[in-house]
Amino acid sequence: MPESALLADLNPTQREAVAATDGPVLVVAGAGSGKTRVLTYRIAHLVRDLGVSPYEILAITFTNKAAGEMKERVEQLIGGVARGMWVSTFHSACVRILRQEIHRLGYRTSFSIYDDADSTRLITMCIKDLDLDPKRFPPRQMKAAISKAKNELIDYETFASQDSGFYHENVSDIFRLYQQRLVEASAVDFDDILNLTVEILQVFPEVLERWQNRFQYVLVDEYQDTNRAQYMLVKMLAAEHGNICVVGDSDQSIYAFRGADMRNIMEFEKDYPDTRVVLLEQNYRSTQTILDAANAVIANNTSRRPKRLWTDEGAGESVVVFEAEDEHEEAAYVAEEIARLQDIGIALDDVAVFYRTNAQSRVIEELFVRFGVTYQVVGGLKYYDRKEIKDALAYLRVIVNPDDQVAIKRIINTPRRAIGDTTVAHVDRFAEAEEITFMDALRRVREI
């Protein structure tokens, strides 16, 4: 192994995880112990010290933000060669693969991507077309049921066969029609992005082989949050060379409601028998007091790997628990505490307030406004979720994919041009009678 200046920035266990480049590696570690740092340095080590082409590396993170940060950190270590590298979320990586491969399943290369709001809209249309009562079959609930099935790689046929009775049969019908409409519209929902990629790799061995050869090294951050499809994808891509490195923390699994399956990390060693397991226990973010409190809480979890975080940052201040009578007293305490911290010279930048649900921020924000505390709410409505942005995107989607019904219907009367629901319903009926798409029906609008 060549001596590397890179390895000097790491503690001994981190170094072990970075240097073990070949074969399966499982890095299990708590928060703030340098898991992401290990992945970043591992990429840099592969490229700079071992001469691996960045083109051959696939690094997966959980959010686009994390991908951007990791890419930046890698660039700082090895420079611009990192630019063409695939550091992305599962979804972004799969979209890139699908743009090249999806035609094999009969979709347009310029397929549309439906976000949650788009797919709920399409489901609403399906419920209407099936003459079902949306009160009995609420679209959002149907969307959740379909998504749950898809997360486990269950298609509508399997879904239909899993249960019987009036209710289940109707939900199955909604699922079937929804999937059919997606295909007709050359559209995929978020779950399809993963599932169709898995399907293509399963059905076309030559495609699988090409992508396996392309990515000689596969790295996954936050592996505890992977779902069934993501698990399959990683497994297939790494099946030939076995150069797979996953990092995660069974204590931080927070996406069970989205199909994240902790078994993926708990059983990694079973899937890859010659796995090297590296445990990172030194924490760089918190004081020992905070770690002890966290350790004490987490020790009660049932499904986990035992580990104890420690730090050489010292004990630090004690944890304070304040039990308030109601949300107003709670907010007042938070605001006063922040004023106190400011008085002793702590910058507002260094203060964070967490709450469990978004609704809880209101009372706190009101007090901040009254006290003149400047603040920023993180995770409000995202740019791409804003109405005008979605409208503009819908226009672009229709241009590249005229089959995209949901996008057409979104903008057909935006800005207002006196095309109401009745007109749209007429076009729908004509399209159905003539067995043509909604767009083709619009083109023949004079005949309606």
Ligand SMILES: Nc1ncnc2c1ncn2[C@@H]1O[C@H](COP(=O)(O)OP(=O)(O)O)[C@@H](O)[C@H]1O
């Ligand atoms: N060996 C180390 N020396 C100095 N700082 C480190 C070391 N390992 C991690 N850190 C720092 O600790 C913080 C947490 O690291 P990160 O990789 O984000 O942890 P995790 O992904 O496990 O939560 C980062 O600021 C990182 O730079």
Ligand SMILES: [Mg+2]
């Ligand atoms: Mg991390």
